[in-house]
Amino acid sequence: MQDDVTRREIFWLLQRLTSLSLWKAKQNAFKVFASAYETAVKTWPSTDPEAMEADHLKTIYEILSFYDKGLDELARGHRYVWRKGQALERVVNRFNYLASYFYRNPKYWERGGQIEPYPPKVDALARLMRASEYQMEHAPLEVWGTDDNFAQLTSPWALLSREKYSHTFYELAYPTFPEVLPEVPNAPGPAIQSGQTVPCDGIWEPVTIEQSRVLGVIPLGAKLFGNNGCFNYFVTDTKAPNLLNFDRATFNVTAKPTHWRLLWEDTRYENGVLPNESQYFLNAVKPTEQMNHVPVEPIRTGEICPVSGEWRTEEYGGETVYIEQGTSMPDFLVMDNLGERTAHWVTWRLAKKS
Template identity: 25%
Template sequence: MNQSIASNGILLPTDVERQQIFYFLQRLSSVTAWRRIFEYYKAWADCTENSVREADRQGWADRTGVTESDYVLILKGLAHCEEGVVRLGKGDKRVFKFDANGEFEMASRTLSHWASMKTRIEEGENGIDEPHTPLWAEFKTTLTALHDAWEECSYQILEPRYLDEPALTIYNSWLRDELKSMPFPAVLPAVPDPLDNTFVRTNEYTPFSGIWEPIEAAPKKNSLLRLFSADPKPQPPFKIMGAMNYLHGGSRAPQIKFSVPGESIRSDTTWRLLWRDDRYTDGRIPEQEQSYRFTEPRTELAQNYSIALAKETVWAESGSAVPVGGTWLLESDLTTKIVLQKGERLPLYQGREVRWVLAEDRVA
């Protein structure tokens, strides 16, 4: 195929678009992508901690819109996200599923709650005592950045809540336009064409996590006929029926949803395994991931939100660039101090990340 064509009215990707879809499914399911998301989650949690601390310092604990209990739930979400990244880095793809192994699904719950809450507050449906909620603007900024980064990857990769939903990646005009705006390397890897083929039909259990492509195959025999002979195995050349998808090992293969002029149709299909996802089981990250680029959030965070500026108190954590020059004291031991210029980074203390507080002799 050299152009998008219609086969029996079904819109199909071009050869180049197939390469692009294969590449971005690998990218969105990579440990590189989810480590990046974890950093946005941590920035949001850090900002929340600073907000709660400042509200407590000001005596606003009963008035702030971001409470200590909110912070605890966000920390639990962060812990699930971190566990998901750790397990994914060891090759465990079950973290993408919607079950007891689904660390990313559990991490998404608090995020989804606050993303919805932020929208309701902005639309006036819910209220918040903003004057007594420290760092509310920063809280929203870090939340939005995390939400946008999360949506970029999760929409095509995480197993949906309802298992009768069709496959997530659908080839249509929207995806075609998205592919045009995505970052790709100058030379895209070829789509694998395995000789030893593995197939799975809709509602059968998928044997491996990886990238599968829907193909045209003979209809499944009824149960009586299958007593006498097995279903025929598809033979090349294979005729594709839509966009490839990232499917999850141990889950039932989904239906496909495809576009025809004027409508979308769901149908059972046969999936062909193009690429089994066995990344990271050897402890290595493929070199290809060094070139991965992402589109969300559209703007990077303007500052490191592990820094909190209060009217009278300035504190920051190890690794942060100090916003104000002067003497910085170790929060847990005020006799330990260092002198830094604005922009220099706060060090670890005895090999650990710690919190530092700015003394009075600050320098602008």
Template identity: 40%
Template sequence: MTYSMNDDDTRRKVLWMLKRLSSYSLWKRKRDAWAIFADAYEHAVKTWPESDPDALNPDNLVYIYQALRLYDQGLEELKVGHRHVWRTQGDLNQLHRPVNLVRSFFFSPCHERWNQIWAYPPKVEEINKLRLKEEYAGARFVWESSNMDAQISNAGFLFSNAFYEKEFYSLPRPVFPNTLPPVPDERKKIIKTGDMVPCDGIWEPGYLSFDYKWKVIPVGVREFTNKGCFNYLLRGSRAPLIDDIDSTEIKSIKVEWRLIWEDTRYCDGIIPDESEYFLEEDPGKRITCKSGEACPHSGRWATLAGGQQQFAQVEMGVVMPQAAQYQREFWNPAILIPATWTLLNRDDGGSVYLPTKKGEA
């Protein structure tokens, strides 16, 4: 499925996702999950016998509690609107070092060159599951970039299967509210690549075109043409380059950035209700998907399109198929028709709503 930044639904979703990833509530959840993991890891180090082949490395505790300290310091600043914590030397930016060290050396027998290559033993995996609750796909996109390149160029990456599905684990996808607010069409603050970013917020890359008098004197802005995905930019940083997604070769280009949403949250010391960022799928609701849409969950799907029940095993991210409609004359080949598919069984073990027959519990 193609996600274009000229599509209104995509624009609304990307704006909401970046607000979510930069919210105090999401980073507080990350911190709380890490604290639970820290307690469990320390308890395992203290109670599992040293002779146990599955024993965890006690040296990791140094990095685990270093990360927890950075979380606590960073959140104290963030809850009053100080978003410099994501700048290069900020506490929440500096988290990447201890967190990555813990991930890379979590259980050495299953790692090679800092990467996990084997599944963890069961009791080690139980501790690892607590660590994974700290991970939210895309949280690093609010950090200040280590170079002059934008954190995100192509919006499709935020929705791609690879963004959430890893070799040994999956990260939960965000559940969008039923109604998302429109993207503001602002042109009050426009800067160029290399300029100092004047305020924290979500910015759109592109180009301004002008109306000219006598083809020489600019007399007004005509339109702003998008050139890539929204990015969260931090005050005091430099407006970045962005990858030219329309080019056949990978190259970074200079653009203009316009502010579409200024982040002034928490400056008054108040944390608003941000529960909409953590919606969960209703277990009592059927999960459906139409032909041509990206499959939201790997599993077994069914449809009654075509006059009879049909089944399909579909992987997450793959385009949902059409259904077969068989002809009355058996010698004529079946034709393919659009269908609405219902999820019967999820491969990840998640619950699926199945209607009960009358009289059943």
């Protein structure tokens, strides 16, 4: 955090992660997933060994409701929505639960976690779900739970290292930075200590106080603050957290109190005006385009179409039809010897993406 480029990148990423535009993008992507999941529950045969759990719909609808409540408040500049028990904190909380218990087939899941790659059509749904997730999206959430209360960001590499965006069975999109990143303000404060109440929303820097005021006079060239770690985003009336201290010799983790100084006060959206935030989504992939990056395997009648396009079956003489993503793959009508048409389940293969 001594490097100017690193400081600018973390500053920009924290502004991005707490922007109304990013959280609206999360909501829109989750709506696409919710629709596809609901269709899967309604149309996949109940005898299908890969059928999705209908009980998850309750959690999905809860998340959609929390998005509506939280974004309505955030659009007014009310950032308490990231505090414990508030709408956008509940979005992250319930999403994590959904992701942990998404597909509990024992071949692929154990103890709240995925242990093997999902079957193709389940993986297609999982990818849609993950399209609404961003690396370190919990950065603005209230820190709470124990006396340790570690800061959400203890290192810049949680946001800057590309390896951190790879999560074994899925990968989150790495952000594209604008050509010119804003300077990090050299703010004089205010400064607070770990455990004290945060006076305003914004980006805060952990610091050491190298030299304090003496009789109200600052000596020429004196440096009041020295960097002591990674920037974090805090919400008003929460408690300033501790840093995490890791002892490599003993592998012990302890809380390290610090001072925090305000770098940038977040006053966005207070007048209901949304600034141009297009810089946060340079070269972004739309949620509905996410499926085009999924290897498309042959699928059977009744399964959910993962990609819009022309699908072909070679059975019973063959036929090519156009099928929309998210709809149920059709059966195939075959004329028998008596001239009557009967439905048959067939295997479909993608011939051409739309």
